[in-house]
Amino acid sequence: MFGRAWVLDPSTRLAQSTARGMIGEMADAEESSATRLRLAKDLSVPPERVFAAFVDAEQFRQWFGPAGFAVLDLRFDVVEGRDYRIAMKPPDGDVFHIRGTFLAVEAPLRLAYTFVYEQPDPDDQETVVTLTLEPTNPGTRLILHQGPFKTEPRRQLHRVGWTETLERLERALL
Secondary structure: OOOOOOOOOOOOHHHHHHHHHHHHHHHHHHHHHOOOEEEEEEEOOOHHHHHHHHHOHHHHHHHOOOOOOEEEEEEEOOOOOOEEEEEEEOOOOOOEEEEEEEEEEEOOOEEEEEEEEOOOOOOOOOEEEEEEEEEOOOOEEEEEEEEOOOOHHHHHHHHHHHHHHHHHHHHHHO
16 A cells, blocks of 8 residues: 655655555554444434444333344343343354453443453454544434454444444434
């Protein structure tokens, strides 16, 4: 992507060196972002309603998961430091479990927790999910960060899963 460093004065070695250093830093940032997922979704309801959908068990079980998935069992008390466990059933497949620990609970603007499959794929590892809810006019911008992922295919799997999940959330909030 950055094949050549462009500088205003090619005779200035300091400028060339600085440009190469900046390019290296940008490449490092791109590499680390390749293992992370970022999604944003604009919702037409206030942050308090969005936050409640993530922390109220009855609401959560109605919309959480990709299209066709069902939450069969949910054990969570959304308190910083507490663990959670979700049993999910895909449309075609066996029940699987997700578990983790709540790292930050800052109603109604931020929620962070670890995310790991109980019987992980060899390419899975524990990740951290951070949800940030920014008030907008007339609703909320939800920003989701998750990572780091071990492989690009696992990151893409979560991109698809979260995209469908956030679409279900949007419908549930209407």
